[in-house]
Amino acid sequence: MTDVSTTDETTPKFSELGLHPLVLKAVEAQGYETPTPIQAETIPALLSGRDVIGLAQTGTGKTAAFALPALSDLAEAGRAADGPFALVLTPTRELAIQVAEAFTSYATELADFSVLPIYGGQAYGPQLAGLRRGAQIVVGTPGRVIDHLKRGSLKLGSLEHLILDEADEMLKMGFAEDIEEIFSQVGDNRQVALFSATMPTSIHRITGKYLNDPQEVRIASKSQTGANIRQRYFMVQHSHKLDALTRILEVEEYEGIIMFVRTKQATEELAEKLRARGFKASAINGDIPQQARERTVEMLRSGKVDVLVATDVAARGLDVERITLVVNYDIPHDTESYVHRIGRTGRAGRSGEAILFVTPREQRLLGSIERATKQRVEPLVLPSVEELTNTRVEKFTKRIDDVLATTELSELTAVIEQYELSRDVPATNIAAALASLVLESNTLKAEPMPEPVRGKPGRDRDGGRDGGRPARGGRARDENMTTYRLAVGRNERLQPGAVVGAIANEGGITSKQIGHIDIRSNHTLVDLPKDLDPSVLRKLSHTEIQGRPIDIRPDSGRPARPFKKRNFDKQPGDGRNFRNDRRGGKKFGTRSSDRSRDRF
Numbered sequence: 001m002t003d004v005s006t007t008d009e010t011t012p013k014f015s016e017l018g019l020h021p022l023v024l025k026a027v028e029a030q031g032y033e034t035p036t037p038i039q040a041e042t043i044p045a046l047l048s049g050r051d052v053i054g055l056a057q058t059g060t061g062k063t064a065a066f067a068l069p070a071l072s073d074l075a076e077a078g079r080a081a082d083g084p085f086a087l088v089l090t091p092t093r094e095l096a097i098q099v100a101e102a103f104t105s106y107a108t109e110l111a112d113f114s115v116l117p118i119y120g121g122q123a124y125g126p127q128l129a130g131l132r133r134g135a136q137i138v139v140g141t142p143g144r145v146i147d148h149l150k151r152g153s154l155k156l157g158s159l160e161h162l163i164l165d166e167a168d169e170m171l172k173m174g175f176a177e178d179i180e181e182i183f184s185q186v187g188d189n190r191q192v193a194l195f196s197a198t199m200p201t202s203i204h205r206i207t208g209k210y211l212n213d214p215q216e217v218r219i220a221s222k223s224q225t226g227a228n229i230r231q232r233y234f235m236v237q238h239s240h241k242l243d244a245l246t247r248i249l250e251v252e253e254y255e256g257i258i259m260f261v262r263t264k265q266a267t268e269e270l271a272e273k274l275r276a277r278g279f280k281a282s283a284i285n286g287d288i289p290q291q292a293r294e295r296t297v298e299m300l301r302s303g304k305v306d307v308l309v310a311t312d313v314a315a316r317g318l319d320v321e322r323i324t325l326v327v328n329y330d331i332p333h334d335t336e337s338y339v340h341r342i343g344r345t346g347r348a349g350r351s352g353e354a355i356l357f358v359t360p361r362e363q364r365l366l367g368s369i370e371r372a373t374k375q376r377v378e379p380l381v382l383p384s385v386e387e388l389t390n391t392r393v394e395k396f397t398k399r400i401d402d403v404l405a406t407t408e409l410s411e412l413t414a415v416i417e418q419y420e421l422s423r424d425v426p427a428t429n430i431a432a433a434l435a436s437l438v439l440e441s442n443t444l445k446a447e448p449m450p451e452p453v454r455g456k457p458g459r460d461r462d463g464g465r466d467g468g469r470p471a472r473g474g475r476a477r478d479e480n481m482t483t484y485r486l487a488v489g490r491n492e493r494l495q496p497g498a499v500v501g502a503i504a505n506e507g508g509i510t511s512k513q514i515g516h517i518d519i520r521s522n523h524t525l526v527d528l529p530k531d532l533d534p535s536v537l538r539k540l541s542h543t544e545i546q547g548r549p550i551d552i553r554p555d556s557g558r559p560a561r562p563f564k565k566r567n568f569d570k571q572p573g574d575g576r577n578f579r580n581d582r583r584g585g586k587k588f589g590t591r592s593s594d595r596s597r598d599r600f
């Protein structure tokens with residue numbers, strides 16, 4: 001029998017879920033305020049030892065939902081048996097890498113922790129070495145996992161956790177047989193967590209056959225959004241959100257705005273950036289004492305503050321009539337939060353506006369929001385350069401009108417007249433000079449914005465897009481590819497997703513055209529097609545990742561500056577374990593805010 005649980009109104013704290021203190025500490029360091037609904041339901045069930053079926057999509061926090069209990073159990077067991085402690089199966093190599101990075105970020109407090117991603121398309125050598133060294137968590141695509149089982153390099157006899165991530169995707173990709181084979185090699189004494197966005201009969205068959213009295217976790221969604229709220233979305237990479245936002249706000253009419261972000265840190269960071277751009281912005285989050293929060297809300301009410309940047313928790317129950325616009329700067333984890341968030345506007349029978357930023361990877365969430373709310377979220381068209389410029393001119397003209405209409409200026413007029421006569425300069429030139437002082441610029445012209453992203457980066461099936469790491473000296477492994485060097489690397493906390501996103505989106509090529517990515521400490525090697533159109537390279541030459549120009553150029557084989565190979569140079573492309581060595585060295589991939597997936 002399967003019992004079905006749904007979320008209720010009271011969200012527990014992470015500290016109430018029963019996680020191991022070392023795991024809890026790492027989660028708190030991530031800045032997560034409260035568990036997402038899928039986490040709140042799944043973590044206690046998994047910690048109690050039950051098998052779980054989680055119906056959840058990307059962006060709901062499902063990775064932490066399965067990673068945290070597995071790591072808690074590992075911390076408890078403190079074991080280094082022969083063979084991995086947990087195996088996570090993912091449909092694609094990108095997801096395998098992301099999941100491995102997430103594990104690393106939640107395991108920062110565990111001594112000698114190691115996780116190994118294994119996927120097709122990568123040379124066997126490093127994977128074999130990683131497995132020999134004994135990875136506690138293996139994250140792999142089914143095909144490659146089977147290959148290692150056949151070779152005897154991976155043994156699942158002492159496996160305690162088997163996790164299937166995006167199970168429906170794996171079945172769609174034809175991995176059913178491989179998955180069954182993997183189940184048959186895992187002993188009975190294991191816990192299974194299966195996550196899937198949908199529940200086709202093929203998944204029912206697997207869960208019925210291999211899961212033991214599973215608890216099914218489904219997140220109930222409240223689906224009523226106010227009809228008086230116009231909802232629009234804008235597809236944008238994370239790094240362009242702020243630019244897009246400021247452009248949108250230049251032309252939107254609004255009184256008060258509430259802007260939602262994912263973490264407490266992000267509320268402060270965004271409020272700061274908005275203040276630097278001249279907005280009256282303030283942050284509220286769960287760390288700010290209640291009284292101070294109330295003061296901030298009062299300031300929004302009275303117009304001393306126009307933009308409130310908030311987390312879900314801090315904005316709970318907020319009722320300020322003046323809010324005419326809700327911006328989902330980060331897409332919420334679930335439909336229920338979305339409905340709750342946009343309900344902060346359109347109060348007291350007024351109409352409201354809701355704008356949602358969606359990164360290419362989060363496209364699926366947009367679909368589920370539309371399905372659950374049974375409302376279409378319209379695409380937002382970013383104002384054109386002309387529109388922006390015209391709006392600026394109009395606003396500036398209005399400022400002049402207002403001053404002329406309301407201010408006694410005869411004293412200043414005399415000064416200007418004096419200037420005009422003594423310097424013999426036309427009054428319009430003097431006015432323009434003064435305008436440039438006021439504007440701190442000599443133009444009102446807007447700059448063009450990089451094109452919004454239309455499609456989502458494709459994902460490779462098992463087998464990957466390459467045949468291993470690129471050779472040095474511009475010679476990629478694939479003879480149709482050339483290796484390029486980017487001037488950003490792990491020191492900038494670069495993640496593979498950011499490289500794919502930046503190159504695909506800015507260069508206007510598909511992610512399938514991008515070959516192997518090898519992130520080194522101070523640079524990154526990436527394989528791109530030999531016959532790449534020069535216009536693509538030109539576009540890429542202006543590309544920045546995390547505010548740094550990538551300075552793309554064919555790799556000459558010489559490092560930009562000598563660097564010593566150290567433990568922390570290990571990374572997914574190497575196929576070597578990500579290992580937390582508490583005695584020294586940096587840890588790889590400890591930030592999961594970057595895993596918000598398109599942060600570049």
Ligand code: AMP
Nearest residue numbers: 032036058059060061062063592595596
């Ligand atoms: P996932 O659905 O696992 O792909 O997670 C989506 C994003 O949400 C990732 O960037 C996570 O780091 C982030 N995330 C996961 N859990 C939480 C949480 N409880 N609070 C805030 N962000 C979270």
